Amino acid sequence: MRRTVVLGTEIDAVSLSEATDRALNEMQRRRSAYVVTPNAEILLTARRDPALCAALRGAALSLCDGVGVQLAARILGDPIRERIPGVDFIRALLPHMDRAGGRVFLLGALPGVAERAARRLHEAFPALEIVGWQDGYYAPEEEPALVARINALSPELVIVCLGSPRQEIWMREHAAVLRVGLMAGLGGTLDLFAGRVRRAPRWMRRAGLEWLFRTMAEPRRIARAVRLPALLIAALQSRIGGKQRDG
Ligand code: UDP
16 A cells, blocks of 8 residues: 655555455454545644644545645645545445444534434445444533443444544544544535535536535635645645755
């Protein structure tokens, strides 16, 4: 597996099937390893947030979620062939787990969303066991009870949708106390599974325009969209700076 570094964050240049194989493998090892799916915003935040940076570095698998990361890698001269949005990754992984009767815990999103996502997932993957769920707005004092509950359920997979950087930092901090197969930090995926938000049409996804669709659907995301060019500028600066040093 080739790991490349894009502005300080490690990204695994893998295909979707390599990513799922790796995830299934990690699940079997039951080390509470975790998967991250960095996009432009996460990468930029990691440059000035040491906790997020450490959390990304600790991931067993780091997927190139967004077109911004892919473009930045190209500018830096180490292209990543395949972009793997978190939702595509999980959609590829769950059928394998369904065949094996896998156990999944859902964490995150607004109250009621994870439960709706669980119902929908059960319809789509009847042999998959959604063993429990918890919304992402619980009080900090409820944390120990949550950890105990997850450990008692002993799932192969915990889907962690607490938004970034909370989800990445949560997974790193909990890797030592949780006894699960694998965790995956997947942003708004529970909202998608629950049917609360829609995915961009296929042509927009292919063109790398999912961010534009999401910004149109939720205009409060505009502050994030404008960070895409900021990432590309940072990549250019790094490339030019590196060249000057080399020369
Ligand atoms: N979320 C949560 N707890 C929090 C913050 C966010 O459960 O403290 C959830 C939010 O409800 C949403 C998901 O995290 O379902 C992803 O949030 P957002 O769309 O802001 O993040 P992104 O997908 O862009 O990382």
